[in-house]
Amino acid sequence: FRHTLLNSLVNLKTILVIFETIKFLSGEVNIYLSQKMGTFPEPRVRLGNVSRAFDETLTGANSLNDRAIISVVNVEEDRVAKMQENYVKTDVSTIYKSPPVYLNLYVLFAVNRLDYKESLQWLGHIIQYFQHQNVFTPDSHPALGDTPIQKLIIDLHTLNFEQSNQMWSTLGGKYIPSVLYKVRQVTIDENLKQSESGFIKEIEIKDKMKLPLS
DSSP states (O other): OHHHHHHHHHHHHHHHHHHHHHHHHHHHHHHHHHHHHOOOSSOSEEEOOGGGTTOTTOOGGGOOTTEEEEEEEEEEEOTTTOOOOOEEEOSSEEEEEOOOEEEEEEEEEEEEOSSHHHHHHHHHHHHHHHHHOOEEOTTTOGGGGGSSOOOEEEEEOOOOHHHHHHHHHHHTOOOOSEEEEEEEEEEEOOOOEEEEEEOOOOOOOOOOOOOOOO
16 A cells, blocks of 8 residues: 555655646746737646647637647656766765656647737747756746756757658647657656665774693
């Protein structure tokens, strides 16, 4: 039961960290688009499943019509950044715990405007934003201070025609103007202590001498 509970907590925290990442990025892009194109009645960027971009059953706040849709299309472990150490040293002891997991998120921005020209305009501004701002930390963006996110690095991820076709076929959606980014350094660390041991400060050796029998 304890193992199941811990797994549930880890999975929940993973979902929350991914959600906080996407929520932050959509908020930053919304601010930039407002600066470039003026205010809009509702946020221009909306979190949603891009495969449902033309779903007429989504209404109101859930509608994806006339919006830039931000979707997570893939999640992978960043094995290059993976830490092998499973312990942390303090002043008085060594704490053993599972090392953090570093994730790469593949995030798709797809612009679903009725006016195709406006779709391209929105997409151009999104690309322009991440061209000049592709690293985010709590120091540069205080909004991250209330989240477990320490650093985000945003890289443009280019697909060739065949890969793009496969992605949209897998998503089950109709192609709309879009751009794909690889978001690096998303860290999942449940910080659960497995065990703890103190340091060896001194070694006492007791030597018992045996006298020879006469």
